[in-house]
Amino acid sequence: MILTLTTEVTDKQIEEIENIAREFGFIPEVSRGESRIVVLVKGENAILSRDKFEALKAVESITPISDPFKLVSKKWMKKTVIKVGDMEIGGKKIVYMAGPCSVENNGSTEETASAIKSIGGPGFFRGGAFKPRTSPYAFQGMGEEGLKILKDISVRTGMKIVTEAMDPRQVEIVEKYADIIQIGARNMQNFELLKECGKAKIPVLLKRGFSNTIKEFLMSAEYIASEGNKNVILCERGIRTFSDYVRFTLDISAIPVLKTLTHLPVMVDPSHPAGRREYVGALALAAVAAGADGLIIEVHTNPERASSDGAQTITPEAYAELIRKADAVAQAVGRGA
Ligand code: PEP
Ligand code: MN
Numbered sequence: 121m122i123l124t125l126t127t128e129v130t131d132k133q134i135e136e137i138e139n140i141a142r143e144f145g146f147i148p149e150v151s152r153g154e155s156r157i158v159v160l161v162k163g164e165n166a167i168l169s170r171d172k173f174e175a176l177k178a179v180e181s182i183t184p185i186s187d188p189f190k191l192v193s194k195k196w197m198k199k200t201v202i203k204v205g206d207m208e209i210g211g212k213k214i215v216y217m218a219g220p221c222s223v224e225n226n227g228s229t230e231e232t233a234s235a236i237k238s239i240g241g242p243g244f245f246r247g248g249a250f251k252p253r254t255s256p257y258a259f260q261g262m263g264e265e266g267l268k269i270l271k272d273i274s275v276r277t278g279m280k281i282v283t284e285a286m287d288p289r290q291v292e293i294v295e296k297y298a299d300i301i302q303i304g305a306r307n308m309q310n311f312e313l314l315k316e317c318g319k320a321k322i323p324v325l326l327k328r329g330f331s332n333t334i335k336e337f338l339m340s341a342e343y344i345a346s347e348g349n350k351n352v353i354l355c356e357r358g359i360r361t362f363s364d365y366v367r368f369t370l371d372i373s374a375i376p377v378l379k380t381l382t383h384l385p386v387m388v389d390p391s392h393p394a395g396r397r398e399y400v401g402a403l404a405l406a407a408v409a410a411g412a413d414g415l416i417i418e419v420h421t422n423p424e425r426a427s428s429d430g431a432q433t434i435t436p437e438a439y440a441e442l443i444r445k446a447d448a449v450a451q452a453v454g455r456g457a
Contacts, residue, residue: 121160121161121166121167121170121173121182121183121184121185122158122159122160122161122182122183122184122185122195122196123137123158123159123160123161123173123179123181123182124156124158124179124180124181124182124183125137125156125157125158125159125178125179125180126177126178126179126180127155127156128178129157129178130178133176133177133178134150134157134159134178136176136178137159137173137176137178137179138150138159140172140173140176141159141161141163141173144163144169144172145163146161146162146163146166146169147161147162147163148160148161148162149162149191151196151197153197153198158196158197160185160190160191160196161173162190162191162346167182167184170182170184183195187338187381188335188339188342189335189338189339189341189342189381189382190342191342191345191346191350192338192341192342192345192352192382192383192384193381193382193383194380194381194382194383197383198383199383200350200351200383200384200385201385202323202351202353202385204244204280204299204300204323205242205278205280205299207242207243207244207280209323209353209385209387209413209414210353210384210385210413211413212455212456213450213455213456214408214412214413214414214415214446214450214455214456215243215244215387215413215414215415216240216243216244216414216415216416216417216443216446217243217244217245217246217282217387217414217415217416217417218236218240218243218244218245218246218416218417218418218419218439219232219233219236219245219246219247219282219418219419220232220246220247220418220419220420220426220427220433221247221248221251221418221420221426221427221428221429221430221433222247222248222249222251222259222261222262222266222426222427222428222429223247223248223249223261223262223266223267223269223270223283224262224426224427225262225265225266225269228420228421228422228425228426229247229269229270229273230269230272230273231421232419232420232421232436233245233273233276233277233279234277235419235421235436236279236419236436236439237277237278237279239436239439239440239443240439240443242277242278242279242280243279243280244279244280244281244282244299244300244416245270245273245274245277245279245280245281245282246281246282246283246302246416246418247266247269247270247281247283248261248266248283248284248302248428249261249262249263249264249265249266249267249269249270249283249284249294250263250266250283250284250285250286250287250290250294251284251428252284252286252304252306252307253428258428259427259428264293266283267283267293267294267296267297267298268297270283270297270298271297271298274299280299280300281297281298281299281300282298282299282300282302282325282416283297283298283300283301283302284301284302284303284304285301285302285303285313285317286304286307286310286313287310287313288312288313288315288316291313291316291317291319291320295320295321295322298322299322299323300322300323300324300325300353301317301320301322301323301324301325302324302325302327303317303324303325303326303327304327305327305328305329305330305357305392306329308326308327308328308329308332308336308337308340309329309332309336309340311343314326314340314343314344314347315343315344315347317344317347317349318343318344318345318346318347318348318349319347319348319349320349321349322351323349323351323352323353324344324349324351324352324353325353325355325387325416326340326341326344326352326353326354326355327355327357327389328354328355328356328357328359328371328374330357330358330359330360330368331359331360332359334374334377334378334381337354337374337378338378338381338382341354341382341384352384353384353385353386353387353413354378354382354384354385354386354387355386355387355388355389355416356370356371356374356375356378356386356387356388356389356407356412357370357388357389357392357393358370358371358389358392358393359371366393366394366395366396366399367392367393367394367395367396367432368392368393368395369393370388370390370393370394370403370406370407372406372407372410374386375388375407375410375411375412376410376411379411385413385414386411386412386413387412387413387414387415387416388403388404388407388412388414388415388416389415389416389417390403390404390407390415390417391416391417391418391429391432391433391434392418392429392432394432395431395432396431396432397423397431397432397433397434397438400417400418400432400434400438400442401434401438401441401442401445404417404442404446405442405445405446405449408446408449408450408453408455409449409452409453411453415446417434417439417442418432418433418434419433419434419435419436419438419439420433420435421435421436423435
């Protein structure tokens with residue numbers, strides 16, 4: 121339940137409310153908004169104990185949260201803006217994250233990074249060092265060596281790094297080298313991984329599983345937030361339907377739906393649903409028009425030679441063209457670029 125406090129509330133009264141909540145086995149979360157302070161009281165059937173709070177002078181009103189997700193619900197917080205360096209995710213401007221599917225050790229990753237940097241300002245650089253591949257015989261990623269390449273790129277270009285952890289044991293090392301931990305679609309319900317990322321000190325980019333509902337997606341975000349890490353970025357990346365000409369169906373409707381349900385930023389990956397590079401641009405523009413807070417796109421200087429996902433990877437030149445158009449769409453829908 122959400123306790124909306126009076127405008128005159130004192131710190132001492134807030135402390136008392138927190139203590140009462142804990143006394144009854146609930147977890148209080150205080151949010152200091154621009155005009156009001158609210159306390160989210162978490163716990164199974166917390167609303168049944170509303171009488172414990174109703175009589176308090178500092179409590180103006182009590183609202184139950186019927187959603188199974190609480191911390192990430194929009195009912196108690198309007199908007200989360202995540203700061204990484206001097207950039208904001210979920211703010212007025214849309215953000216771009218770009219880079220190869222996998223980090224490679226032949227110089228191409230550094231080359232791609234330089235090209236992206238010259239196109240899109242500082243921004244974010246993506247690339248997988250631990251790769252979730254359908255086949256055990258496919259390239260599995262470079263591991264820590266790949267993370268070091270990413271770190272070098274970050275130091276040299278100033279770009280912030282987004283890279284995947286596939287297992288709870290990889291979270292610590294990813295945190296050491298990267299700025300944002302990606303959780304891939306196949307791991308959206310790897311609850312031990314979610315909990316470990318919930319203890320991390322850097323933001324998490326959580327991709328929607330391709331067979332998962334919006335509710336399941338938000339419950340996974342709730343897992344991360346409930347361990348303490350509130351900096352979760354949601355990423356729609358396509359779901360399984362019966363489409364046979366694209367790899368996945370980009371669920372554009374997920375963007376406005378998520379925006380009404382949660383205060384978390386919502387990004388879109390147009391590369392994985394497209395499956396083919398000629399469709400990436402259209403999906404990216406549709407996502408920005410629908411209200412996405414940013415795009416994460418696979419880019420490589422030589423897509424044909426990429427170690428993974430080459431067919432859906434665009435060149436830096438195509439990326440430059442894409443962000444030019446996406447910036448124009450962003451302006452048209454009232455977002456800065
Ligand atoms: C990726 O970003 O390269 C990736 C594997 O994405 P997803 O988990 O969405 O398939
Ligand atoms: Mn990929």
